[in-house]
Amino acid sequence: MNKKLIAMAVGVALAAPMAANAGVKVYGQFQVEIASVTNDGYGENNGGKSATYTDSNGDTVTIPTDSRTGIASGQSGIKMKDNKRGRLGFKVSEDLGGGLKAIAKFEWQIDTPNGNIADGAREGWVGLKGGWGEFKAGRIKTPYKYTGGVKYDPFVTTYMEARKSGGMKGGAYGQNSFWSKSVSYKNKWGGFSLWVDYGLDEGNGTSNAGNMGDYSAAIKYGQKNWEVFGAYNSYDSNNNGTTDSVSKVGGQIKFGGAHTISAQYEMDNPEGSNNDGTIYFVGYQFKMGKNVFAAQYGSADYDPAGAVKSGTEDATYYALGVIHKFSKKTRAFVGYRKTDGKNADNDLSVVSAGLRVTF
Numbered sequence: 001m002n003k004k005l006i007a008m009a010v011g012v013a014l015a016a017p018m019a020a021n022a023g024v025k026v027y028g029q030f031q032v033e034i035a036s037v038t039n040d041g042y043g044e045n046n047g048g049k050s051a052t053y054t055d056s057n058g059d060t061v062t063i064p065t066d067s068r069t070g071i072a073s074g075q076s077g078i079k080m081k082d083n084k085r086g087r088l089g090f091k092v093s094e095d096l097g098g099g100l101k102a103i104a105k106f107e108w109q110i111d112t113p114n115g116n117i118a119d120g121a122r123e124g125w126v127g128l129k130g131g132w133g134e135f136k137a138g139r140i141k142t143p144y145k146y147t148g149g150v151k152y153d154p155f156v157t158t159y160m161e162a163r164k165s166g167g168m169k170g171g172a173y174g175q176n177s178f179w180s181k182s183v184s185y186k187n188k189w190g191g192f193s194l195w196v197d198y199g200l201d202e203g204n205g206t207s208n209a210g211n212m213g214d215y216s217a218a219i220k221y222g223q224k225n226w227e228v229f230g231a232y233n234s235y236d237s238n239n240n241g242t243t244d245s246v247s248k249v250g251g252q253i254k255f256g257g258a259h260t261i262s263a264q265y266e267m268d269n270p271e272g273s274n275n276d277g278t279i280y281f282v283g284y285q286f287k288m289g290k291n292v293f294a295a296q297y298g299s300a301d302y303d304p305a306g307a308v309k310s311g312t313e314d315a316t317y318y319a320l321g322v323i324h325k326f327s328k329k330t331r332a333f334v335g336y337r338k339t340d341g342k343n344a345d346n347d348l349s350v351v352s353a354g355l356r357v358t359f
Contacts, residue, residue, distance in 0.1 A: 030112045031085035033354030040347045085157035086110035100130045133187030142177040143195035143218035148250040149175045152262035159352040160337040166315030167281045167298020225254040244270045260285040277302035292323040314342040329358040
């Protein structure tokens with residue numbers, strides 16, 4: 001076994017008893033999902049690599065492929081996956097008096113079916129919280145990712161999710177974004193909230209999102225059963241002095257004690273390129289007892305046709321499924337997703353079932 005993994009596991013085991021006495025909470029999630037995938041070329045929603053081909057119009061098109069499980073674009077089969085749901089972390093909170101708290105968090109990405117506890121970086125930050133708001137510094141989830149976005153998708157981190165599947169923008173500047181070496185401020189006044197994240201390291205380079213001057217901001221207004229929001233990212237993805245941007249507006253309404261409707265509209269505008277795109281998403285949820293039934297639709301359109309930006313190409317997205325909550329910590333889910341490529345024979349369909357346990 002890898003020595004780093006052994007050291008991490010030992011560290012977690014030794015830290016757990018001390019955590020109970022130091023205002024530290026140990027938490028995590030494990031997930032295993034089994035799916036039947038029929039893939040005619042679209043690639044995977046959590047793929048990190050890409051493949052390039054020439055479509056029927058003679059245009060060069062780049063599409064994402066699966067970098068984790070060995071079934072690439074154009075292949076089909078039975079797959080078992082975590083889909084980036086697994087995590088293990090520590091939360092720290094200390095009362096400093098006068099309404100001020102010290103807060104901190106460190107979270108690893110883990111891969112349950114492969115038994116890998118070092119699957120990737122998630123969060124790592126320290127901060128202060130008081131009546132004036134909340135300040136954090138480190139590697140932080142962005143306002144863009146968590147305003148609307150993944151909060152509106154009950155299928156997030158499963159095969160049925162909307163991001164990178166034609167329903168939401170993915171990648172480090174979309175609904176997959178955590179920014180390294182950044183600072184953030186967040187506060188709420190009545191029904192109005194503001195959240196800003198700012199890149200603060202000139203040496204961050206191209207390998208991490210959150211270069212010096214990158215910023216992500218979101219405003220939201222709402223009450224108990226409804227909300228509306230706007231979010232904006234400005235970033236230099238290549239660290240070469242050019243600025244890209246992506247923005248979105250949306251909202252959610254709950255009614256009748258059982259119904260939820262969510263929607264968002266994204267505008268992707270890379271600087272110095274004519275590959276502008278729009279992506280919209282609509283979702284409906286119906287709660288009945290311990291079950292949540294969900295139906296979702298999305299569409300991504302880039303100009304010129306076939307352009308790709310952060311794992312989203314021209315496509316139409318559909319998903320339908322049910323989530324059964326055995327308890328607050330354990331759920332099972334089953335569903336169907338189909339992504340139809342608009343410019344070539346590059347479709348993908350999935351029938352999937354999974355189990356998630358939280359602690």
